[in-house]
Amino acid sequence: MPDNASALDLVLMGDPALFAIVRLALIVSLSAVLAAAVVGVPLGAAIALSSFRGRDAVIVLLNAMMGLPPVVIGLLVYLALSRAGPLGSWGILFTPQAMVIAQTILVTPIIAALARQTIEDLWVEYRDELTAMEVGPARRIATLVWDARFSLITALLAGFGRAAAEVGAVIIVGGNIDGFTRTMTTAIALETSKGNLPLAIGLGMVLITIVIAVNALAWMVRRTAERQAG
């Protein structure tokens, strides 16, 4: 990566080092969002449809967890995955897998909390109809998740935004190893501290472009699908 190249040059010339960083960052963030969706959407739906003692406290806790400090989560995952930690035998500290785990923990409460609210709102509308049709609990959840699918895209986007912008956790558990665990945000932090502003700015441009592109794509998919499904 030439030190004297401008930010735009790096982007337009398809600098391999820059795009390796972009590629890894996308893989880590999208994997984390996917894993968080698998856990968070059913969790949010289950909370939305159930009534139990302490439900309000669970909802408050879940909402509060949307603001989990990344460095704290990074530290906890680091401790869990370090050699002396309970998951040390996995041997994945300072790997992309560790970064995915940390980001999944950060993103899951966001997706679960937003899914809970979305599905609870839809449940108010569907309750009588599904109860009258004697639809069982598992099918209720599946029906509500499917019918809320367009709204849930927003929850996934919020999760992706959190993951893509996150730096504190991945730098602790990934180690920011060049060519292996360096993502856009960790590279921006490092290159800025080194004074390599063109690369930092180039990465920043790519990061913002990706976030906008993903949101635009999701919006188009949602709009088209909504038109077809009604």
Add this chain to the structure above:
Amino acid sequence: MICFEEVTIAAGSGTLLDALSLSIGAGAPTVLIGPNGAGKTSLLRAAMGLLEPTRGRIAWDGEPRRAIVFQRPVMLRRSAAANIRFAQVGADRTTELLALVGLAHAADRPARRLSAGEQQRLALARALARDPAVLFLDEPTASLDPASTKAIEDVIRRVSGRIKVVLSTHDLGEARRLAGDVVLLHRGKVVEAAAASCFFDSPRTDEARKFIAGELLV
């Protein structure tokens, strides 16, 4: 078939049904009429198990096989055909039911894009897909145009030979056209229950006479 025994349903400081007793037997449609707030919807919801009696009981003759079409049915966010298939019926039965309600042409259209009348007919088909012995209809033609009303009433006539239909309505004309029996409700109680011809030709109570004459019940 269904027996309401002294059923009271309290809600907040009010009473939706007040020690209501009523037997609904098999045969031609039973039509519930009465002013707003009389308890028609509450009675249907209680029969569906959506409202629990505070006192009294609702007894069914055997296992209740029941379905309901709400006044404002909720269409699932999928095609018309998929809304019927949601009741776990096969493709052939779905096609048959869509044809029955005159929506064969709209099978693949998103259910939420259908007109109000079409949605009501689709809800009727979806309820019939559950193969109910008793079908409850809560003001099924309220705010529909005459053509949609006729379409719904035609379907009710076609199915009422093999399915017991219990419907609520504000429309006395509709009650005359469809009812085998009429039940007049007021303030959560049955004021009068009779065969339709008797009810309309020689009502026994002042409330029934006033209601038929279009006067307010107080």
